[in-house]
Amino acid sequence: MAEEPTVVIRRGDAGEGAGLKEIAIASKGHWGYEPERVREWADRGDFGADALSRLAVFVAEAEGRAIAWASVELRGGTAWLADLWVEPEWIRKGVGSRLFRCAADHARNVGASALEWEAEPNALGFYEKMGAKRVRDGASEWGRTLAVMAVKLDD
Ligand SMILES: CC(C)(COP(=O)(O)OP(=O)(O)OC[C@H]1O[C@@H](n2cnc3c(N)ncnc32)[C@H](O)[C@@H]1OP(=O)(O)O)[C@@H](O)C(=O)NCCC(=O)NCCS
Numbered sequence: 633m634a635e636e637p638t639v640v641i642r643r644g645d646a647g648e649g650a651g652l653k654e655i656a657i658a659s660k661g662h663w664g665y666e667p668e669r670v671r672e673w674a675d676r677g678d679f680g681a682d683a684l685s686r687l688a689v690f691v692a693e694a695e696g697r698a699i700a701w702a703s704v705e706l707r708g709g710t711a712w713l714a715d716l717w718v719e720p721e722w723i724r725k726g727v728g729s730r731l732f733r734c735a736a737d738h739a740r741n742v743g744a745s746a747l748e749w750e751a752e753p754n755a756l757g758f759y760e761k762m763g764a765k766r767v768r769d770g771a772s773e774w775g776r777t778l779a780v781m782a783v784k785l786d787d
Contacts, residue, residue, distance in 0.1 A: 644689025649679030
């Protein structure tokens with residue numbers, strides 16, 4: 633069996649939003665949502681340089697190509713995981729958990745006491761593995777209410 637290429641994680645650049653948006657679209661589409669709905673959802677997001685420069689962005693690369701990314705925003709004493717997207721062919725290969733740990737470590741290092749995010753329902757099992765708990769209802773998306781999940785960072 634061929635060995636998987638090495639995955640390295642680096643900080644993202646504010647100018648690479650277009651590529652990161654395409655990863656988010658492919659990744660969200662992995663759950664079988666209608667492609668048009670996923671593209672509309674992505675078009676409502678802001679992947680511009682100004683928006684990205686307000687986030688801490690972590691990009692996973694394999695063979696010099698971005699394959700996954702995460703972003704974190706500090707909101708008062710809590711950090712918000714705004715993005716976590718792994719390209720479909722890289723799902724379940726440990727990349728998401730590495731990015732999640734990077735995001736949580738960053739949030740802890742900048743003094744946040746917790747990391748929170750609105751979870752895609754299909755990813756809840758993954759987040760439970762990361763030690764997260766549901767803390768409240770979030771926004772509604774496509775007729776369902778998303779859960780806000782959290783991990784504490786100060787114990
Ligand atoms: C959710 C996501 C980020 C997880 O990343 P990943 O790279 O596939 O996860 P990992 O390979 O690091 O998995 C870590 C652990 O979680 C488990 N896991 C991964 N995805 C899971 C899922 N959807 N449900 C239940 N468990 C899951 C793995 O089996 C693994 O368990 P182990 O440690 O016992 O072996 C990735 O599937 C993804 O990008 N999905 C599409 C987009 C999405 O839903 N993003 C989240 C937006 S809130």
